[in-house]
Amino acid sequence: MSDYLISLAGNPNTGKSTVFNRLTGLKQHTGNWPGKTVLQAWGFYRYQNEQYTLVDLPGTYSLLAHSPEEQVARDFICFGQPDATVVVVDATSLERNLNLVLQVLEITSQVVVCLNLVDEAKRKNIQVNAAKLGDELGVPVVETVARRGIGLKELQEQIHLLVHGKIKTNPLKIHYPPELENKISDLIKQLHYLPESLNKRWVALRLLEGDQSILRGIQEVTRLAFS
């Protein structure tokens, strides 16, 4: 029986599976082709005498569910109720990677950002101010070079602090135009029957976007909650 459930998200080619393998000691195959991790890989590690289950989600640019990979990743973060989600980002192309971070932050505040490939970034003369990034995002940011095991102890420490409530995150909130915000508030009122674990603001946003796949997920989760 595991003490904590941690999901691992990230864009393709950020070294996400390398982080997974380094933490769990599993030899999950790493390679570079689409759909490599459509099936979730599960692994375990111990830190400070507690057991963590790590779920390697498929690499995606987005969680807005237009491919099977994105749906798997989204459903797990949204309905799988992990104790924390680690988002692995590529320090060499942070601009594009932050899209996924913001989407995850809209679903859950239990997030640690793993700023990977900082060695490659340095070679490309890219300097990322991790502390400042953490301030802006409102969640911990840990610099790593997963391939060489650098920074992973600190990553485990930040996950540990987060799941024990020793870090209070304050995730960057996206504000939409008043017109949308009004619709969001209206919808949230109508979603009162949803289980506590579901982020109603996020569900409202997906509904406004006309996302059909979210309805099936909600049906599933409410059925479980009331059965």
Next chain:
Amino acid sequence: MIISLDQLPVGESGIVTVIDAHGLTRRRLLDLGLVPGTVVKTIRKSPAGDPIAYLIRGSIVALRVNDSKQISIKPFSEVAINE
């Protein structure tokens, strides 16, 4: 002058002005970082001319002409974007 992205010659760069795609295509393009104001550079064309590879926010992305037609670009006169 505004042109569609598929008309941007290899080696030239421009700024996205409008994304005229809808639904999932639009969502996908936005997720790849293509929003108004984004700088895009044409890297190379495939032998058949479709798809075409672009440098977008530090990553190289191949787009079908059908999709890149729906993106409006204001080309830079001076070509100076380092990879």
